[in-house]
Amino acid sequence: MRTNSAETGPALKMEKVRKTYGEKTALEGLSLEVGRGEIFGLIGENGAGKTTAIECALGTRKADSGSSAILGMDPVSERKRVFQRVGVQFQETRFQDRITLREACETAAALYRHTRDWKPLVDGFGLAGKEKQTVGALSGGERQKLAVVLALIPDPELVFLDELTTGLDPSSRRDVWEFLKDLRDRGTAIVLTSHFMDEVEYLCDRVAILKKGVVVREGRPSDLMQKEGPHIGSLEELFLACAVTGKGESA
Numbered sequence: 292m293r294t295n296s297a298e299t300g301p302a303l304k305m306e307k308v309r310k311t312y313g314e315k316t317a318l319e320g321l322s323l324e325v326g327r328g329e330i331f332g333l334i335g336e337n338g339a340g341k342t343t344a345i346e347c348a349l350g351t352r353k354a355d356s357g358s359s360a361i362l363g364m365d366p367v368s369e370r371k372r373v374f375q376r377v378g379v380q381f382q383e384t385r386f387q388d389r390i391t392l393r394e395a396c397e398t399a400a401a402l403y404r405h406t407r408d409w410k411p412l413v414d415g416f417g418l419a420g421k422e423k424q425t426v427g428a429l430s431g432g433e434r435q436k437l438a439v440v441l442a443l444i445p446d447p448e449l450v451f452l453d454e455l456t457t458g459l460d461p462s463s464r465r466d467v468w469e470f471l472k473d474l475r476d477r478g479t480a481i482v483l484t485s486h487f488m489d490e491v492e493y494l495c496d497r498v499a500i501l502k503k504g505v506v507v508r509e510g511r512p513s514d515l516m517q518k519e520g521p522h523i524g525s526l527e528e529l530f531l532a533c534a535v536t537g538k539g540e541s542a
């Protein structure tokens with residue numbers, strides 16, 4: 292794994308990011324900090340602003356105001372350098388259906404200066420033996436796994452995974468969880484979104500719950516649950532409690 296001990300700042304820092312789409316406010320003053328070697332979960336109901344937050348963090352979507360720094364770099368003015376060191380799996384990744392899985396991996400590897408061997412990744416994600424299969428012939432879950440594999444090929448220091456295990460069977464989800472924990476333990480920062488609260492509670496060191504573009508809770512899942520009160524026994528219960536309380540209530 293690549294390490295850079297000289298760099299000790301946060302993997303991601305977003306400050307007061309605001310994003311509107313016409314009349315719609317998708318993010319209202321979003322501030323987040325994700326440490327190196329940390330799994331950070333962005334959670335919230337449909338339309339809460341999770342994907343917009345990732346896009347603004349990466350600079351692939353222009354925020355109205357506020358700032359984002361990735362590994363200490365400006366994702367817009369230093370885009371090339373940032374993308375050499377960051378992996379991204381977007382929701383519903385689009386693939387060229389006619390290329391094989393091997394070609395998809397080789398193409399991804401060719402784009403980066405520093406890569407990890409894709410074959411163990413393919414094996415680790417249960418895709419061994421599918422190398423010659425066209426991407427179009429993969430099942431939905433297999434395509435989802437491929438999207439995560441492609442995000443990891445650049446041996447990223449920070450990886451964004453948007454709804455990473457949607458469509459995966461229960462045992463594949465657990466395999467992916469263990470893989471990500473191992474990645475985190477080797478120093479990679481991971482920002483993920485998920486609608487599976489068991490997954491978030493199991494994987495994430497810290498979470499932010501977004502509601503209508505505002506962070507309404509942020510911290511360690513266990514601390515947040517404890518703070519909420521003895522009636523809250525899981526992150527899912529906390530999430531549901533936040534869903535019925537007012538916008539922007541206690542962070």
Ligand SMILES: Nc1ncnc2c1ncn2[C@@H]1O[C@H](COP(=O)(O)OP(=O)(O)OP(=O)(O)O)[C@@H](O)[C@H]1O
Nearest residue numbers: 312315316317335336337338339340341342343344
């Ligand atoms: N290109 C766009 N044009 C107009 N509105 C948009 C656009 N993209 C997102 N929105 C709106 O901004 C809000 C936030 O969307 P976003 O996709 O960030 O939410 P999300 O939390 O990722 O949702 P989901 O869990 O459904 O993926 C939503 O109300 C959405 O309808």
